[in-house]
Amino acid sequence: MYTLFVCMDSCPTDKLIFKNHCVSSCPNSDTAIYKRECVQCSQLGMYKDNQHCVNRCKVVQFKNRCFNTCPPDVKFAHNGSCIQICLLNASKVDEQQHDQGSLLLCTEKYPTNKFTFGNNCVSSCPQSKSLPLNGICTACHEVGKFDDGSKCVDKCRNLQHDFRCVDYCPYKFKIYNNSCVRNCPLVAPLLGLISNNYTHVSKQGCVANCPEGEFLEENKCVSWCFSRHFIYNNTCVEKCPTGAPFITDKKPNWYYIRNYDCLKQCKDTHYSLNFTCFEKCPHGFYGHKKQCIKKCPEDFPYINHGHTCVENCQTLHQGMNCYDTCPQGTYQFDETCVQNCPSSKPYNYNSKCVDVCPHFLIQNTCYEQCPYGLVGYQRKCLLKCPTEAKYRYNWECFVQCPNNTILNLQKYSCFDSCPNGKFKYQQLCYDQCPLQAPYYVKGECVDFCDGYLKGSKCLEHCPHFYDNNFNCIKECPKNSYPHGKFCKTDCPQSLPFTALFPSINNRCVEKCNNYELATENYKCILSSQCSGVIYDDTWCFQACPSQTYIKQTDGKNLCISLIPVYLMICILSLIVFINIAFGIKVWWHFYNPEQWLQRRDKSNETH
Structure with missing residues (x-):
């Protein structure tokens, strides 16, 4: 196995030149393609953009390489190059967006369509300083306003905390004048429930006085005293003072805790027993002169249904007890309740003693209807x-x-x-x-x-x-x-005519056939059967109606309307009137004395 090198005048079109060799791609990252050669772009005064050398980068350059956004350690851009910090003559930072990313551009002054946030140019102010004031992003509290999350407002619709509009105060904060405070002021030192008009939920807030129906307990307004069960001057106390020794019982709350009001004296409608006020005396006691006593006095001997002593019963009584109606098992006899009716009125009727039974009698009991x-x-x-x-x-x-x-x-x-x-x-x-x-x-x-x-x-x-x-x-x-x-049997208005040849199911028709005529009594007949006059090729009448005249045609008497005759007379009369008016105008033109004299004078002057 060996490598063969061939000398050539030029590399093939699909190859690149690198140090007099033909290669498929540039062998290292320091080189890039320029005119089909792998070269170092910096030696040619050019910049490396991906795998090619360019005269100018599209966005920015750093160390002769093109970037879409500056590296983190040199994040600012100035005059097309990435630098660590902006220079004094371009100290403002404008963040610009482009297709490949964003740039922090150093500029001498901010663009007019952007806002200043710190030392940066921004397209929109951030939430922490959402108010653009004179081109500068400003916090709402810096101008005495409140941040409602989307804009600065003069007043929050609900509550405000740290110049921000909120629906609820943070933990351990209270409501005072629609603001969240950590401690209540001296003018409103008490804690009570304040209704939130926006959320319709009651929250703890600072109040000057407890509202009606609530009591003060350890600097808090409560609807029920939990630890101190006596109430004096709307304040929860451990025991009633000597100036208000009487107590009245309140109904227990959800926790079955009873509270007692401290009073100087019981109400006019109550009775006292051992410094306790009762609406009704306990069992075994009777109310008399605002006190509960064991036995009614001789001048007020009777006991009414409210367990109070009275001079006389107003309704019924049995012994010394007064009743509105007699108790079960007793009967009314005059104004007393008895267990057995006397001989003067021996019968029981509707729990009353009567001398005569008006209905049905069974063992001295009178019934309106006999039992089943x-x-x-x-x-x-x-x-x-x-x-x-x-x-x-x-x-x-x-x-x-x-x-x-x-x-x-x-x-x-x-x-x-x-x-x-x-x-x-x-x-x-x-x-x-x-x-x-x-x-x-x-x-x-x-x-x-x-x-x-x-x-x-x-x-x-x-x-x-x-x-x-x-x-x-x-x-x-x-x-x-x-x-x-x-x-x-008469034909209805929708089918008014009696047919000449009625069908099995219907003898009334809407109109007569084409070869038929309708008589005055709405019967259809043949045209040849008409012995009177024919009107409008539809009707057979004994005499022509008004505004018509009789005309005989083919042996038939027809009623012809006079309206065309009247119209023709009107037209002829108009034509005659126009001709007469035109003749008068022509005569006047030729025989007017003044015009005749003028024509004669002109004729004489000519001669």
Whole structure:
């Protein structure tokens, strides 16, 4: 195996020249292609751009090599070259974007379409200094404004913290005047819940006083005292002071913790017992003169339903107790409650003692209706109706069924209506109505239907059509037509003419045929059958209508309209008027005295 070198005048077109050798590609990174030779671009005063030598780089150059963006250790660009820092005569930095990347360009002054941020030119100000003021990116707080995330505003719509608009304060910060503060000021030293009008969530904030319904506990406004269970002057205290020794009980909260109000004295509606105020005295005690006592005094001996002592009962009483209604197991007798009615009023009716029972009586108890399984007769409850009153209606016995009720002869019962499929007639039920009352309305047979008939059923309104006998039908029969809902033999307005040769299903037509004429009573006849006059080739009349005249043609009397004659007369009259006016104008032109004298004077002057 050996290598053969051939001497040539020039390298092939697909080869490059390197040190008098033909090569496929340049052998090292320091060389590049120039005129099909591998050379060092710097020796020719040129720059290496990828694998070729160029006179000028497209973007920037560093150490005779072309770059799309400067390397990190020489990141600034000036006059097409990468440098470590910008020079004094070009100290401003403008960040420019191009297709292959970005450049930090050193310039003498900033472009007018960009903004200054520190020592850099930027197309848009960053969020930390979002306000472009006189071409300089400025923070909102530097001009006394607040940053809402997209722009500077004079006032935040919710809260502000460190000149930024926020929806919630950071941890351990409180709300004061729509600002987040770490410590409350002296003018609002208390902590309370403040409603957020934007988020509709209550958060802890600084307040001057606790709102109504809240209490002060250890510098905080609370809706319930948790550690100190007594409340005095809207403040949670460990015990009531001597100036307000009375306590009133509040209902427990969600944590089943009771609070007690400290009062100088109980409310007018409350009673006191051992310095405790009660709306109602405890069991075994009775309220009297704002105090709870064991026994009512002699001048107020009665006890009402509120466990208070009263002079007299306003309603009912049993012993020394007052009631609005008598307790269960007792009965009202005048103004007292008794366990047994006296002989003067021996009967119990609706828990009251009465002398007469107006309804049915069982063992001195009066019932408006006998209990289930019993029937009533002559104010007594019986197991069954007696023979003299054997008909039963609504659990009562009658000699005969009441009027307008129905008799069941098999069970001797009276009903208000017949079973389904039956018809009522003279207090009896029938499978179908009898001949003397053949119609039925609402299940009852009648001899006359004051409405419309659908078979034997009498209807107040007919849903479809009805005939001369007021029978409801779904459609009109042959040779009759609907006039509204009424089926009549007369032709309707939509088909007004009676056909000369009617069809099986229809004798009314919209118009007569071409060889037919319509008479004055809207019947179609043959043209030869017309014994009167013919009008408009459509009608056969006994006499011509107004504004027409008779003309005989081919043995027929035709009615001809006079309107064309009237029009012709008007036209001829107009022509005559125009001719007369024109003649008058010509005569006046030739026989006007003044013009005649002027023509004569001109003729004399000529001669």
